[in-house]
Each structure stands twice: as C-alpha cells, then as structure tokens.
Amino acid sequence: MAELRPLIDKLKEDRILSHDEFVRMFTCRNPEDSEYLRSLAQETAVANYGHDIFLRGLIEFTNYCRNDCLYCGIRRSNSKAERYRLTSEEILDCCEIGYGFGLRTFVLQGGEDMTYSDESFCELIREIKRRYPDCAVTLSVGERPRKTYEAYYEAGADRYLLRHETSSPEHYAMLHPAELTIENRKRCLSDLKDIGFQIGAGFMVGSPYQTYDYLAEDFAYLKELEPHMIGIGPFIHHADTPFAKMPDGSYEETLYCLAMLRLMFPRVLLPATTALGTIDPLGREEGIRHGANVIMPSLSPKDVRQKYLLYDGKICTGEEAAECHACLEGRIARIGYKAVSARGDHADWVRK
Ligand code: SAM
Secondary structure (H helix, E strand, O other): OOHHHHHHHEEEEEEOOOHHHHHHHOOOHHHHHHHHHHHHHHHHHHHHHHEEEOOEEEEEEEHHHHHHOOOOOOOOOOOOOOOOEHHHHHHHHHHHHHHHHOOOOEEEOOOOOOOHHHHHHHHHHHHHHHHOOOOOOEEEEOOOOOHHHHHHHHHHHOOOEOOOOOOHHHHHHOOOOOOHOOOOHHHHHHHHHHHHHHEEEEEEEEEOOOHHHHHHHHHHHHHOOOOOOOEEEOOOOOOOOOOOHHHHHHHHHHHHHHHHHHHHOOOOOOOOHHHHHHOOOOOOHHHHHHHOOOOOOEOOOOOHOOOOOOOOOOOOOOHHHHHHHHHHHHHHHHHEEEEEEOOOOOOOOOOO
C-alpha cells in the first residue's frame, strides 16, 4: 500500500496539492497512509505549539436566528426549537466564571439574532474588554455588513469565526436557502480579514451532497484565504430539519481532513470540535492526535445548553461549566497534553 505517501510528503513540503491530487487523497484513503499522515500532522503541531492546547470559553448566547440553513437545528423554520437569549449581565457572568477557570478567550456565538443592536453588542464587547483586558474576544454571529464588523473591531473584538461551509456555489445552494450566497459569505470573510480580525473559516465534513471535488475546492479556497483558524467537524443530522434523514459525516474522514489541514497550515489554530466529540466519545482526543490544538469548552448556563441544539446528540449539554472544564482538562492531560491559560493568538497576528 502506502500509495499516498508521496502525495502526503508533497502536501507537507509544498503545503498545497493540485485539485486532482486532493481528490486522490480522498478517494484512495487507506489505514496505512492515514496513520502516516496523522503522525506527520501531530509532529507538525507539536513542533509549532508543543503539547499546549488552547482553551476557548464558548458562550452560546442566543438561538434565535433569521437564517434557514437546511442543516441547522436552530434554523428559523424549526418551530420545535425552544428559543432563548442571554442578557448582557448573564453573558458577563459566564465570562466571570470562565476567567476563574483560567480561560483567556471568550467566544460569543449565536444565531443571527437581530434584537441585539450594533450599539448594545459593541457596548457588551467593550465591557468584557474593560473587565478582562488580558482576554481575547471572539465573535461568531454570522453575516453582517462591513460597517458592523468595523464597529465590533473598534469595540475591541479580536477574532471572528464564520465557516464558509462550502466554497462551491452549486453546493452552497444545496445547503442554504436562496437568499444566502457563497459570494456574500466570502465577502464577509475578506472584509473581516481586511479589517484586522483573526478569522476562522471552515466546513462540515460529509455535509449532504458533498463530493470529493467540492472538498478539494474547500482546501484550495482555504489556501487562498489563509485564515488564522479553521473549524471543521462532521455533519450530524438534526431530526427537525430537512436533512433529518441524511447520513452523518464520517469520523475517520474528519480526522483525516484535520491532519491534512495541519500539514497545509502548520501554525493555524485548529479546534477539535464538539461535533467531533459527539460522533465519537474520544473524538476530541483523536482530533488532538491528528494535529488539532484548540478546544472550546462551553460556558453557557446549564439551563440553556440543551436548547443550542445544532444537531442531535450534542455532548456537554447536561453539565455545569465547572464540570465541563474539569472533564476537558482531564481528557487533555490523559493524552499527554496540557490545557494552557493563554489567549492563544495566531503567531502572525498583531492588532491593527
Ligand atoms: N450563526 C453563526 C454562523 O452561521 O456562523 C454561528 C452559529 S452556527 C450554528 C455555527 C456552525 O455550526 C455552522 O457554521 C455550522 O457549520 C455548524 N453546524 C450547524 N448545523 C450543524 C450540523 N447539523 N452538524 C454539524 N455542524 C453544524
């Protein structure tokens, strides 16, 4: 076997492959080459970050959403979703708890909930930065006009996560309603980067109708964009969405993609996501063994966690933040790594 070894070595050396070579990486995936790829990816992560794992405190502050993405459990058409939104005070309480655990990044993630005005959201960002000047604020609140992104940045936000989901217009249209376009998504990502944010893009592995051609295009798009962070995880169905009967993404393929991304982007911030931990009980640990170096424990209040249900079976929905945090620290330590208390910025980033 070992037929992919030359391609894997090429990916490590050149940090890019041609479209056809990427496709071959997927179609010819086999256990022996996967292990070779994994070991190189882990070596690369350790060479760049040692055995440090950055933790990000995730605050899922609203599940109201104006969008109707076909894969997502909090899409506006899901009338069964029990909606909630946290007040600024509740969000600040989450930060206080997280700061006590040593977390130095707060990620504010939610649906596109338009009841938070730009002004009130900026005020919240300013207040977090005032109370915790040593912490990074990451936002993940979807597509907004450039002016809004500028206001967030000026208020002190440092990073922005917006998965591109798929770079193919054709595939994008299969996953989203007509009012959402890949052109606007890419516009958002390039605006965010231009403004000065550390940006995170990414996609779901095994999303409905995904082909290896589309996946190869995703890798090529990421190379072009050069994001500071890349979030990938398996697609997992949600019973109350149009994709309820679609098969979940493959665990092994997700790990394989993580390892490929680590070789392509040796210094990128690469989370082992909650979806990966949902599809397999040891998914996050395996993610780290495949080159991931970030984990995002939830800081959301216990009573809302089970309502931020993007997909069925989501883990960590029944625990208090403290339990979640202790559990993750233990998991990281058991595989010989260390959860560190640091902002964990991308090495090449400085605030404009
Ligand atoms: N509204 C913001 C946005 O769209 O970027 C942030 C929240 S959104 C729910 C966060 C991410 O969850 C999406 O980018 C998507 O990739 C992921 N997601 C949604 N539904 C999923 C599913 N069924 N399986 C796996 N991941 C899912």
